[in-house]
Amino acid sequence: MSAATHESGAALLAGSFGAGFAWAFARDLTIAWRHPGETLLVVAFFVLVASLFPLGVGAEAQLLERIGPGVIWVCALLAAFLSLPALFASDHADGSLEQMALSPHPMASWVSGKIAAHWATSGLPLAVLSPLLGLQYGLDADTLAVLALALLIGTPVLSLLGAACTALTLGARGGGMLLALLALPLFVPVLIFGAGAAQAQASGLSALPHLSLLGAGLIVAAMSLPIAVCAAVRVALD
């Protein structure tokens, strides 16, 4: 019996990528689920800011149709950015990040799980909601579909880039502004191709080149950025 306990203990200690990913993903989703207010704030912010633009620039149908995809993308970008501090900062403050670093799972696994949970609570709801906002801007059905698809592909890149930046600023002075200076310029390519996809569709061109570039960006980001996030977290825990 002692041998069996020993074996299961060894299996626990070995750790694996899948288990670490699933654990961190489930943990962060549970936390988000238990604080629905915070999670819904991101969505509320997104809807609110997107509704401000027609009031600010005037509600001419033609103008709204043209600026719609860009405005919705900028709002998605800001919403992703504003929810970044929740990713690592609170875990760093109460010491859970150090405990996770001591866990047998490879760091890349639970870091990726946390990033995926961040996307599921910020990027995914926005992508699902975007057709509703697009309707307010008078976009047609095809453009709405392309907009939602581009958001689905593009917002994970925002979460990955943002995770790297927020991990770098852990424990830094002037956190929020510094994070904006680091993250927002890096978001620019995603914004260009994301908004470009819907604009190309709206003006009768193919959205496929933009979507392909976004997809390529997502693959490169998913392959490389978790490594950078791990390096940044290790620096922060030093």
Added chain:
Amino acid sequence: MNWFYFSSPATFYRLAGAMAPWFFALAAILAGIGLYFGFVVAPTDAQQGEVYRIIFIHVPAAWISMFLYLVMASYGAMSLTFNTRLAAMMARAIAPTGAMFTFVALWTGAFWGRPTWGTYWVWDARITSELVLLFLYLGFIALANAFEDPRRGDRAGAILSLIGVVNLPIIYFSVQWWNTLHQGSSVSLRGTSMHAAMLTGMMVMALAFWMYSIATSLVRVRAVILERERRSAWVRQLR
């Protein structure tokens, strides 16, 4: 010979102090030659007239701004992999000069764009990606100085500079990948579409900016070394 002799801040401090004046002198001489070529030897452009002469500042500044980022990121990679203090200090020393040249490239580009394109600024791919480069430099400087422990700032800045390297090919190839208002490159390894005197002036100016960057980085790294090592015995002896 010990190859790592000058990788110690204490020895490099003296070497940098000895080299900096020479690089300043080289920069001044080369800038003199380059400006002479640019303003006297190079002929007036058939289409743009005299206004094109801003090219002798604009293009070398843009080249050097990208090159310095690459050098800075290489020092960042060196400091992360070999855990050397001096490499991180060099990265910190290069960043302000890189930001300055990025700003100069954008500023002279605006002044060149006004008479030729009729506008100071367009949101085309090359100009936007060069603007992102400026923000990357500023972000690096801000992040490297945001920590109580300078070594943490070194490491965080190094990781950020490595992430930002993606932007360099985007700037470089932007005029080929997108249909931009910014003109394509006139200079390549296979030849050039420029008058020889124009090309000479531009190349000499680029060399001058390069030498100037080395000189200012050496002076700045001396300041960084003094600040970091202020409690060490050899710095106290300098007083």
